[in-house]
Amino acid sequence: MEFLQPATWREALEAKSAHHEAVPIFGGTDVMVEMNFDRRRPGYVLDLTRVPEIQVWERENGKFRVGAGVTYTRIITDLKNELPALAMASRTVGSPQIRNRGTVGGNLGTSSPAGDALPPLYASDAEVELASVEGIRRVPVGEFVTGPKRNVLRREELIWGFIIPEAEGPQQYAKIGTRNAMVIAVCSFGLALHPARRKVGTCIGSAAPTPVRAKEAEEFIEGVLAEGDLWETRGAISEAALRRFGEMVEMSARPISDVRGTAEYRRRAVGVLARRTLSWAWAEYRDGR
Amino acid sequence: MRLSCTVNGEKREVENVWEGESLLYVLRERMGLYGSKNACEQGECGSCSVYLDGTLVCSCLVLAGQAEGCEILTVEGLAEDERLHPVQEAFVEAGAVQCGFCTPGFVVATHDLLQRNITPSEAEIREALAGNLCRCTGYEKILDAVRLAAERMAAS
């Protein structure tokens, strides 16, 4: 095994270009588990922790560019008001030790349907930036992840970061697990209100082969809000509409049964989470937040 | 490969480190620092907790080369000469140690918490220790120890 430790982003891209088989590592919270258990024995490991360029975030025209190497702990402390759903999701990841090392870049790299950082990215139409020595391409997160632990990253590419619009309204993230910490989601749900565009973004986690948006439910609730003039009046959403929203989210789920939960439970639970997160976010909106 | 880093204030250099091993392995098997414990090697138990450049991490999830040039503080580095750190004293006095296997990890994680927040709430204590498992104590005595350490450190 060879250990590569580039000091700049340019060097990192060159190393990946020279060694397509190199496995990138940042926080190691996925990679090291595989290596410690001998499930993975790569010829080259490419350590990205010395690359300063991916460990920063910046604001550009109402959007954030967050480097692949920004840890969950930093997202929670730096961006809790600007990216509330992502910060909430980050708070549910593992433990302090895991959040201190783990990154959204690594969560994207792993592309697990249970990855907690992913639903907030979907709900806000984030784009992933993929780079090689040839240049950078941007891919909507929903096209980046193609299946369980599969994505469109090419062998010569690295994840440079992601672009996500600053929250323009209340956002929520909720997750079901057997305890409050250190759990992989049984299922989860992310929601973002976009009042300026009169849109509602959603995403179901851990109840389909990839995170999935609940498109029909989004359109349904956008219709309810428009019809009742609720964006303007900040009036209440009816119980019936909230319930219907939850049911429509359930229909978008494609869950499986596994050790963490049955398909039936997951489907039911995402509907409940959807109804709750919408009512919480709408209550915030009504309060003028 | 060769690895150089500073461990508990002392410059250390070790030869023949295999590229695929963890910092935990280096600390225990190459440096003889057996305080950090190896239990799960998958980030679940926290018994291998150390500081890496001031940040609390699971050393089993740090690849050896990632520690090159870094400052590492392990449980062995918390006491000053013969005097235990107040967190260590509190664990002893509160009876927070049974078999002791989880103790180094809990001590380091508690040290990290109290460094950031000397008056933690009950919820903050539980959150800070969520990544550490104990199979013996049932946690109550550990929570007592954290409260005791916090009181004493705040008073001094």
Ligand SMILES: Cc1cc2nc3c(=O)[nH]c(=O)nc-3n(C[C@H](O)[C@H](O)[C@H](O)COP(=O)(O)OP(=O)(O)OC[C@H]3O[C@@H](n4cnc5c(N)ncnc54)[C@H](O)[C@@H]3O)c2cc1C
């Ligand atoms: C105890 C424990 C608890 C956990 N709890 C949760 C949880 O609650 N929720 C959750 O979602 N996850 C959880 N995880 C999984 C893991 O922490 C996350 O997936 C995390 O986001 C991974 O980030 P990392 O920086 O550690 O990635 P790494 O392990 O360093 O890398 C992960 C993958 O991404 C690739 N990669 C990393 N950076 C790049 C890059 N810049 N370009 C291209 N590829 C890259 C790697 O090659 C690898 O395939 C947990 C893990 C552990 C050990």
Ligand code: FES
């Ligand atoms: S041995 Fe590292 S967390 Fe258990």
Ligand code: FES
């Ligand atoms: S005292 Fe035995 S595991 Fe905690």
